[in-house]
Amino acid sequence: xxxxxxPKQISVGVLALQGAFQEHIHMLQSIPKVSSILPVRTAEQLxxxxxxxxxxxxxxxxxxxxxxxxxxxxxxxxxxxxPTWGTCAGMILLANEANNTKKGGQKLxxxxxxxxxxxxFGSQIDSFESLLHIPQITSSPEDPFPAVFxxxxxxSTINSLEVEILAKLGHNVDETDASTVxxxxxxxxxxxxxxxxxxxxxxxxxxxVEHAIxxxxxxxxxxxxxxxxxxxxxxxxxx
Amino acid sequence: xxxNFTVPANLTRIENxxxxxxxxxxxxATFSVKTGLAQNLKNxxxxxxxxxxxxxxxxxxxxxxxxxxxxxxxxxxKEGGVSRMSDPKMIREIREAVTIPVxxxxxxxxxxxxxxxxxxxxxxxxxxxxxxxxxxxxxxxxHNFKIPFVCGAKNLGExxxxxxxxxxxxxxxxxxxxxxxxxxxxxxxxINNEIRRASAMSEEELFSYAKELQxxxxxxxxxxxxxxxxxxxxxxxxxxxxxxxxLMMQLGCDGVFVGSGIFKSGDPAxxxxxxxxxxxxxxDPKIIAEVSEDLGEAMVxxxxxxxxxxxxxxxRGW
Numbered sequence: 019x020x021x022x023x024x025p026k027q028i029s030v031g032v033l034a035l036q037g038a039f040q041e042h043i044h045m046l047q048s049i050p051k052v053s054s055i056l057p058v059r060t061a062e063q064l065x066x067x068x069x070x071x072x073x074x075x076x077x078x079x080x081x082x083x084x085x086x087x088x089x090x091x092x093x094x095x096x097x098x099x100x101p102t103w104g105t106c107a108g109m110i111l112l113a114n115e116a117n118n119t120k121k122g123g124q125k126l127x128x129x130x131x132x133x134x135x136x137x138x139f140g141s142q143i144d145s146f147e148s149l150l151h152i153p154q155i156t157s158s159p160e161d162p163f164p165a166v167f168x169x170x171x172x173x174s175t176i177n178s179l180e181v182e183i184l185a186k187l188g189h190n191v192d193e194t195d196a197s198t199v200x201x202x203x204x205x206x207x208x209x210x211x212x213x214x215x216x217x218x219x220x221x222x223x224x225x226x227v228e229h230a231i232x233x234x235x236x237x238x239x240x241x242x243x244x245x246x247x248x249x250x251x252x253x254x255x256x257x
Numbered sequence: 258x259x260x261n262f263t264v265p266a267n268l269t270r271i272e273n274x275x276x277x278x279x280x281x282x283x284x285x286a287t288f289s290v291k292t293g294l295a296q297n298l299k300n301x302x303x304x305x306x307x308x309x310x311x312x313x314x315x316x317x318x319x320x321x322x323x324x325x326x327x328x329x330x331x332x333x334x335k336e337g338g339v340s341r342m343s344d345p346k347m348i349r350e351i352r353e354a355v356t357i358p359v360x361x362x363x364x365x366x367x368x369x370x371x372x373x374x375x376x377x378x379x380x381x382x383x384x385x386x387x388x389x390x391x392x393x394x395x396x397x398x399x400h401n402f403k404i405p406f407v408c409g410a411k412n413l414g415e416x417x418x419x420x421x422x423x424x425x426x427x428x429x430x431x432x433x434x435x436x437x438x439x440x441x442x443x444x445x446x447x448i449n450n451e452i453r454r455a456s457a458m459s460e461e462e463l464f465s466y467a468k469e470l471q472x473x474x475x476x477x478x479x480x481x482x483x484x485x486x487x488x489x490x491x492x493x494x495x496x497x498x499x500x501x502x503x504l505m506m507q508l509g510c511d512g513v514f515v516g517s518g519i520f521k522s523g524d525p526a527x528x529x530x531x532x533x534x535x536x537x538x539x540x541d542p543k544i545i546a547e548v549s550e551d552l553g554e555a556m557v558x559x560x561x562x563x564x565x566x567x568x569x570x571x572x573r574g575w
Binding site for chain 2: 035036037040041042045047059075076078079082086106118119136140141142143144146148167168169213216217
C-alpha cells in the first residue's frame with residue numbers, strides 16, 4: 019500500500035444558484051483547513067472542488083435554476099462521488115424521496131436513503147430557534163448547538179442501515195415529536211434540517227470539513243469504497 | 258426594543274470579537290428566524306401574482322417566493338381608487354397552489370391588515386407604498402408581529418427607520434408599475450452612496466450624519482461598519498427585463514422583486530424564467546444575452562417625468 023499524506027487543506031464549493039450561499043462562504047472563511055472557497059454556478063467550477071455545500075434557499079428554485087443552467091446532471095454525479103453537505107433546501111435535494119412537493123413533483127439529486135417532509139412545521143410563523151445536542155459535534159448537552167429552523171424539512175423515514183442519525187429534535191414542537199430526526203450522515207453525505215450558516219457557531223462547518231478530509235483519505239487508500247444507492251436501484255453494500 | 262438589533266448571522270464576514278450566543282430553546286419569531294427567511298430568499302426573484310394560476314407559473318419559472326395581490330401596480334395606476342390588502346380567500350388559494358413562501362401587502366400603517374395576514378399564516382408581509390397609505394405619519398410597529406416584514410426605501414435614512422421599527426428585510430422602492438428601472442437605480446445608488454460616506458466617517462461625524470439622515474445612530478453605526486444595509490436588501494419597482502434584474506444585482510442588491518414586469522408582458526412564463534436565470538448569473542453577460550433572446554413583448558412602460566407628483570408611489574412612506 020502506498021503511503022498517502024493526509025491533505026492539510028481542501029477546497030470547498032458552495033452551490034450559488036439561489037439562497038443563503040454567501041453566509042456559508044463567510045462561515046468557511048473562519049476554518050483554516052479550507053484552502054479555497056468557490057461559489058459554484060457551472061460544471062467547470064464543480065470539477066475544481068473537493069467538497070460541496072448545498073445551501074438553504076428554496077429547493078424548488080435551486081432545482082429549477084440548476085436544470086435551466088445545465089448543471090443538474092453534473093451535480094447528480096458530484097454528490098454520488100464527493101463529500102456534500104445539504105442544509106435545509108440542500109437536505110431536501112440530497113434525499114431520495116420527498117413529501118409535500120410542488121404540483122407535478124420536484125426533482126431531487128438523491129443520494130441519501132431518506133424520505134423528507136418539506137415544511138414539516140408549517141409556514142413561517144412556525145419557524146423557530148432551538149438548542150440541539152448533537153453527540154458527535156457538541157461535547158455535552160450543556161454545550162448545545164443553536165439551530166435555526168426556517169420552514170424546515172425533517173426526515174420522516176430512514177431506508178438504509180448506512181444512514182447514521184446525528185441529531186434529533188429533542189423536544190416536541192406542536193405535532194412534531196421530539197424523536198424526529200433533523201441531521202444525518204451517510205457515507206460522504208451530510209444533511210441538516212436547520213441552518214448552521216445562519217448562526218455564529220462554526221462547529222458543524224468544521225465537522226463537515228474534517229469529514230470530507232477523512233473521506234478523501236479513505237478513498238485514496240482504497241480501504242473503503244462508498245457506493246450510494248440511487249433512488250430505487252439496489253446496489254451492493256460496501257465491503 | 259429597537260436597541261436590541263442584531264445583525265443577521267454571516268450577512269457579512271464574521272468578526273471574531275463579536276459572537277453572540279443564542280439562548281432560546283424552541284422559540285418562534287426571534288429576529289434571527291425572521292431575518293433567516295429573508296436570507297433564504299437571497300439571490301432569488303419574488304414575483305407579483307394575482308391568482309393561483311399565475312402563482313404556479315411563477316413557481317415553475319423558479320421564483321423564490323410569490324407576492325399575492327389583487328391588482329399588479331400597473332393596474333393600480335391605471336384604475337386608480339383606494340388600493341387595499343387582498344381578499345384573504347384569494348391569498349389562501351395562492352398558498353394552496355404553491356409550496357414556495359407567499360407574501361402579501363398591507364397599507365403603510367395599517368396594522369390590522371397585518372394582524373389579518375398574520376392570522377391566516379402568510380410567510381412575509383410587505384408594508385407597501387404600492388397600496389394607498391392608511392397612516393400618513395406612522396408605519397406599523399413591526400416588532401409586535403411574529404411574521405417578518407419587508408419595507409421599501411429610497412435612501413439610507415428611510416431604510417434604517419424601517420429597520421428600527423422591526424423590518425427584517427428591505428427593498429429599494431423604485432417606481433412600481435412603470436416598467437422603468439430608473440427610480441430603482443436612483444434609490445440603490447443613493448443608499449450605496451450614503452453607506453460609503455458613512456463608512457468613511459469618524460464617530461463624531463456619524464452622530465451628526467444620523468441627525469441629517471433622521472436615522473437611529475446605533476443602526477447607522479452598524480451599517481457603516483458592515484458597509485452594507487444591516488438586513489437583506491432586495492430591489493423593486495420597475496424591473497421588466499433580465500438585464501434590469503442583473504443591473505440591480507450588480508449594483509449590490511441581494512435579489513429582486515418583479516411586479517407588473519412579468520404578467521404584463523407577452524410571454525410571462527418565458528420572461529419569468531429568464532429573469533430568474535439573470536439573477537443567478539448576473540455577472541455573466543453571455544448567459545444574460547442567451548436568456549434575453551426572443552422573450553416577446555415587454556410591458557409597455559411609463560416615463561417617470563410624465564407622471565404627476567401625486568402619482569409617484571415612492572413618495573409614500575415617512
